[in-house]
Amino acid sequence: xxxxxNAALAVRESSTLAVDALAKKLxxxxxxxxxxxxxxxxxxxxxxxxxxxxxAIADGKTKYTPAAGLPDLRAAVCRRMMADWxxxxxxxQIVIASGAKHSVYIALCCLLSQGDEVIIPxxxxxxxxxxxxxxxxxxxxxxSTEASDFKITAxxxxxxxxxxxxxxxxxxxxxxTGMFYNRDxxxxxxxxxxxxxxxxxxxxIYYSLLYDGRxxxxxxxxxxDVKERTILINGVSKSYAMTGWRxxxxxxxxxxxxxxxxxxxxxxxxxSTISQYAALExxxxxxxxxxxxxxxxxxxxxxxxxRINAMDGVSCIVPDGAFYIxxxxxxxxxxxxxxxxxxxSNDFAIAFLEKENVAVVPCSGFGAPNFMxxxxxxxMENIQKGxxxxxxxxxx
Numbered sequence: 001x002x003x004x005x006n007a008a009l010a011v012r013e014s015s016t017l018a019v020d021a022l023a024k025k026l027x028x029x030x031x032x033x034x035x036x037x038x039x040x041x042x043x044x045x046x047x048x049x050x051x052x053x054x055x056a057i058a059d060g061k062t063k064y065t066p067a068a069g070l071p072d073l074r075a076a077v078c079r080r081m082m083a084d085w086x087x088x089x090x091x092x093q094i095v096i097a098s099g100a101k102h103s104v105y106i107a108l109c110c111l112l113s114q115g116d117e118v119i120i121p122x123x124x125x126x127x128x129x130x131x132x133x134x135x136x137x138x139x140x141x142x143x144s145t146e147a148s149d150f151k152i153t154a155x156x157x158x159x160x161x162x163x164x165x166x167x168x169x170x171x172x173x174x175x176x177t178g179m180f181y182n183r184d185x186x187x188x189x190x191x192x193x194x195x196x197x198x199x200x201x202x203x204x205i206y207y208s209l210l211y212d213g214r215x216x217x218x219x220x221x222x223x224x225d226v227k228e229r230t231i232l233i234n235g236v237s238k239s240y241a242m243t244g245w246r247x248x249x250x251x252x253x254x255x256x257x258x259x260x261x262x263x264x265x266x267x268x269x270x271x272s273t274i275s276q277y278a279a280l281e282x283x284x285x286x287x288x289x290x291x292x293x294x295x296x297x298x299x300x301x302x303x304x305x306x307r308i309n310a311m312d313g314v315s316c317i318v319p320d321g322a323f324y325i326x327x328x329x330x331x332x333x334x335x336x337x338x339x340x341x342x343x344x345s346n347d348f349a350i351a352f353l354e355k356e357n358v359a360v361v362p363c364s365g366f367g368a369p370n371f372m373x374x375x376x377x378x379x380m381e382n383i384q385k386g387x388x389x390x391x392x393x394x395x396x
Contacts, residue, residue: 011130012365019349023359034382034389035359036374039175039323041241043296045278046289049240052281056274063273067265068257069096069249070276076283077234077249084207087220087227089251095260096279098271100205100235100248101127106267107231107250108135110259111199116166121152122367123326125175125203137166141367146317146328150177154188161192167199170219173206176366176373177326178319180210183217190219190226200226203233205248206322208290211298214320220251228253238322239290240282246271247279297323300376300383307387308374313394323377326363330370338396344369355396356389 020037027033056062068074074094081087097103104127112118114136120128122141129139142160144150157168170189173180181189193200202219210216220227235248250260264270301319308316308327313335315328332342338351345362349372353359363371376383 007134011134014126014130014365019353019359019361023353026353026357031357033353033357033359034378034386036378036382036386037359037361039238039375039377040243041238041293041323041377042379043241043289043293045241045245046282046286048285049242049278049282052285053245053274053278056277061273061277065270065273065276066261067269068261069094069270070273070280073276073280073283074249076280077251080283081218081220081251085216085218085221087218090254092254093251093257095250095252095257095264096271096276097248097250097260097264098246098268099237100203100233101131102246102268103233103235103248103250104128104201104203105131105134106260106263107201107233107252107256108132108137109263110256111135111201111231112137112166115164117162117164118166119157119160119168119198121168121170123150123174123177123363123371124169124367125171126365128169128171132169138164140165143367146326149317150174150179150326151181151185152189154192157189157192161196161198165196165198167201168193169201169203171203172219173210173319173321174324175206175322176324176361176363176368176371178322178324180214180320181217182214183222186217186219187222190222193229194225198229200230201233202230205233205235205238207234208239209294209297209323210321211294211301212320231256236279236282241289241293242278242282245275245278247275297376300378300380301325303380304374304376304383304387308390311391311394314390323375325374325376326368327360327372327374328370329372332394333370338393345372348372352390352393356393358386358389358393360386 023035074091077094078089112135116137118132132139207216232251236242338355340351349362361373
């Protein structure tokens with residue numbers, strides 16, 4: 001047979017989903033697996049949101065919507081951004097898609113021409129470079145370190161720009177690091193972008209999950225020039241525990257929004273109508289569940305940071321937001337643990353899962369080969385069990 005697409009063959013499997021799939025397989029075989037793989041809140045979707053979906057079904061709201069999403073939902077996104085950040089958008093600038101990941105991909109398809117460069121700070125969410133390549137672009141990485149709280153500087157950004165640079169992707173707060181750029185740090189970065197006429201993709205899906213009294217600052221709050229060149233990515237998955245409902249959204253200038261709508265009209269069309277009505281209730285209804293969830297996440301974060309930093313051979317810094325911790329395993333590289341030589345995070349992940357039945361994500365796929373990503377979007381019971389097994393594993 002004729003060969004398959006070179007572009008498709010170059011796409012790698014998501015390491016987070018691969019770990020989760022293996023953990024579920026072992027669990028199905030009867031093993032007591034504790035998973036810290038996918039970034040999925042363990043909370044249930046609030047009842048008012050579920051009831052809105054049930055009502056939509058009962059009312060027969062099960063037909064197609066416009067490709068860019070329900071007009072009422074697009075208007076609700078505008079209202080939520082105004083309420084949370086004081087940033088004004090029109091409904092025509094909002095595009096609803098099948099999750100924030102889908103929004104990222106569609107935006108890149110509408111922004112990039114073959115060979116355009118996209119700057120991605122590392123560590124990065126594993127999908128960013130793959131999505132850039134799928135859209136015909138070339139990812140360019142800027143390395144950050146634990147010593148810099150996994151943040152890049154304006155000077156690093158300036159040095160990475162070439163005549164082919166089209167945009168930068170910022171994830172704030174970050175998956176996998178949990179770091180957060182404050183207003184002053186963002187201003188320095190966006191000033192470089194404006195000066196070099198770059199687009200900014202700002203993935204703010206974790207915006208409601210900040211700790212220690214930090215206040216969120218959206219890139220779109222930093223001036224008209226910045227807002228005009230920004231494609232804001234968000235959704236309901238993390239804030240409202242709605243991962244499986246698959247509703248993300250973007251906010252951009254009208255030209256980009258129109259292109260994204262056109263692209264959707266010939267690919268997936270709009271997401272599930274029922275999910276859109278649920279998201280409408282999420283954005284306009286009672287918001288108290290967000291703070292309840294955030295408070296629990298902060299307590300879990302404090303516990304897991306304390307446990308990890310009390311163990312020999314591993315460490316972590318305190319994340320500002322999201323629900324991830326980057327565990328440093330540099331001191332373990334070259335040692336044999338659980339019968340396996342530790343060369344990088346992949347070896348650690350395999351050995352830890354095989355010996356202790358704990359699934360964590362190796363950050364080799366995130367641009368940080370000597371780190372493991374733990375999520376504390378898991379019950380305290382499972383976190384305690386995971387920490388106990390980590391102690392036992394390290395003693396081996």
